Amino acid sequence: MNPLKKNPRTRIESPIPPKPDWLKARVSFPKEEDSVSVVRSEVKDLRLHTVCESASCPNLNHCWSRKTATYMLAGDICTRRCSYCDVAFGKPSPLDPREPERVAQSVSNLNLNHVVLTAVNRDDLPDGGAMHFANTIRAIRASCPKTRIEVLIPDFQAKDKALQSLYDSKPDIINHNLETVRSLFAKVAPSKDYERSLSVLSHAKKNGFFTKSGIILGLGENKEEVAEALRELQEIQVDALTLGQYLQPSTSHLPIDRFVEPKEFEYWKEYAKKLGFRFVFSGPLVRSSYHADEQYN
Numbered sequence: 402m403n404p405l406k407k408n409p410r411t412r413i414e415s416p417i418p419p420k421p422d423w424l425k426a427r428v429s430f431p432k433e434e435d436s437v438s439v440v441r442s443e444v445k446d447l448r449l450h451t452v453c454e455s456a457s458c459p460n461l462n463h464c465w466s467r468k469t470a471t472y473m474l475a476g477d478i479c480t481r482r483c484s485y486c487d488v489a490f491g492k493p494s495p496l497d498p499r500e501p502e503r504v505a506q507s508v509s510n511l512n513l514n515h516v517v518l519t520a521v522n523r524d525d526l527p528d529g530g531a532m533h534f535a536n537t538i539r540a541i542r543a544s545c546p547k548t549r550i551e552v553l554i555p556d557f558q559a560k561d562k563a564l565q566s567l568y569d570s571k572p573d574i575i576n577h578n579l580e581t582v583r584s585l586f587a588k589v590a591p592s593k594d595y596e597r598s599l600s601v602l603s604h605a606k607k608n609g610f611f612t613k614s615g616i617i618l619g620l621g622e623n624k625e626e627v628a629e630a631l632r633e634l635q636e637i638q639v640d641a642l643t644l645g646q647y648l649q650p651s652t653s654h655l656p657i658d659r660f661v662e663p664k665e666f667e668y669w670k671e672y673a674k675k676l677g678f679r680f681v682f683s684g685p686l687v688r689s690s691y692h693a694d695e696q697y698n
Contacts, residue, residue: 415649415652415653415654415655415656416652416656417649417651417652417657418657418660420660421660421662423662423663423685424646424648424660424685424686471517471518471519471553471689471690472504472507472516472517472518472519472537473519473520473521474500474504474518474519474520474530474533474534474537475493475496475500475520475521475523475530475533476493476494476496476497476521476523477489477521478490478491478492478493478494478521479491479493479521479522480492480493480521480522480523480524480525481522481524481590481592481593482591482592483580483589483590483591483592483593484588484589484590484591484654484655485580485589485590485617485620485647485649485650485654485655486650486654487650487651487654488521492525493521493523493525496523496526496530496533500533500537501533501536501537501539501540502540504518504537504540504541505537505540505541505543505544505545506544508541508544508545508548509544509545513545513548514547514548514549515548515549515551516541516548516549516550516551517551517552517553517576517689517690518534518537518538518550518551518552518553518572519552519553519554519689519690520533520534520554520555521555522555522556522592523555524558528557528560528562528563528566529555529556529557529558529560529563530555530557531554531557531560531563531564531566531567532563532566534552534554534567534570534572535566535567535569535570536570538550538552538570538571538572539570542570542571549573549574550572550573550574551572551573551574551575551576551613551690552567552572552574552575552576553576553577553578553689553690554567554575554576554577554601555577556577556593556594556597556598556601557601558597559597559600559601559604561604564601564604564605564608568605568608568610572610573611574610574611574612574613574641575602575605575610575611575612575613576612576613576614576615576641576689577598577601577602577605577612577613577614578598578614578615578616578689579595579598579599579602579614579615579616579630579634580593580598580615580616580617581616581617581620581622581630582616582622582626582627582629582630583595583626583629583630584622584626585620585621585622585626588621588655589620589655598614599633599634599637602614602634602637602639603637606637606638606639611640611641612638612639612640612641613639613640613641613642613643613680613689614634614639614641614642614643615642615643615644615645615688615689616630616631616642616643616644617645617646617647618644618645618646618647618661618665618666618669619646619647619657619658619659619660619661620647620655620657620658621658622658627669628672631669631672631673631676631678632676634678635673635676635677635678639678640678640679640680641678641679641680641681641682642673642678642680642681642682642683643681643682643683643687643688643689644666644669644670644673644681644682644683644684644687645683645684645685645686645687645688646660646661646666646685646686660685661685663684663685666683666684666685666687667683669683670682670683
C-alpha cells in the first residue's frame with residue numbers, strides 16, 4: 402500500500418455508529434449502471450481524479466448516474482491533514498501541465514452544462530495551485546464556451562496574487578467551504594483558519610463573483626454556533642449555502658458527534674433563507690457539489 406494514500410493517524414480509533422434510517426434510503430435511477438460506467442471510464446481513460454472517489458462521497462453513484470462529476474485538480478495527495486476528510490495526506494507530485502486540457506476534453510466528451518472544479522491543498526506551491534485552476538478554466542472555455550464553471554477552492558492562504566489569477570480566468574461561481582463553526586475549527590481543520598476562510602469569501606464577493614459556502618453538521622457544534630456561522634457568512638454576502646451531515650470515513654477519523662435529523666436540516670434551510678441567502682441546499686446527504694447543476698436553474 403502506498404503510505405501516502407492512507408497515511409496512519411495518531412488519534413484513537415473511534416468505532417463508526419450505524420446510520421439511521423434516513424441515511425440508508427437509496428433511490429433507483431434508470432440506466433444508472435450505464436451512466437456510472439461512462440463517467441468512471443471517462444475519468445480513468447484521461448487519468449483524472451474526482452473528489453467523488455478521493456473523498457469517498459456517499460452520492461457518487463447518484464451523481465455519476467446523472468453524468469455529473471467534480472474534477473479534482475492538482476493530484477489526489479493533500480498537504481493538509483483535516484480530521485474529518487478522507488483525501489490522502491502527504492507530499493504531492495509536481496503539477497501535470499497537460500491536466501487542464503484533459504479535463505476540458507472530458508467536459509466536452511460528457512457534454513456537461515455545469516462543471517465543478519476543486520483541488521487538494523497545495524501549500525507546496527507559491528500560489529497554492531491557483532494558476533492551475535485558471536488554466537483549466539480557460540481550457541474549458543476554449544472547447545465548451547457555454548458550460549457554466551463552478552470552482553470549489555482551497556484558501557490559497559488568502560494570497561491576493563493567487564486569488565487574482567483565479568479571478569482573471571472568470572469562473573461563474575466561487576465556492577469555498579467554511580466546513581464548521583468557529584469553536585471547532587482548530588480540532589476539525591487544524592491547518593486552516595476560520596477568519597481566513599471568511600476573508601477569502603469576502604474578497605471574492607467584493608470582486609463581483611457569485612459566492613457559495615458549506616457547513617458540515619454533526620461534528621459537535623451547537624445551535625447557537627451554527628446560527629452565528631450562518632450570520633457571519635451572510636454578513637459577507639455569500640449567495641449560496643449547503644448544509645450536510647458529517648459521515649465518518651473510517652475509525653481513525655474524527656468521530657461523529659450525532660446524526661442530525663432531517664427536520665433540523667429543514668429548520669436551518671428556513672433560517673438561512675430568512676437571513677438572505679439566495680440559494681440553500683440543506684439535508685443529510687447534501688454536499689458542496691450535490692446537484693450543483695440544479696442549484697442555479
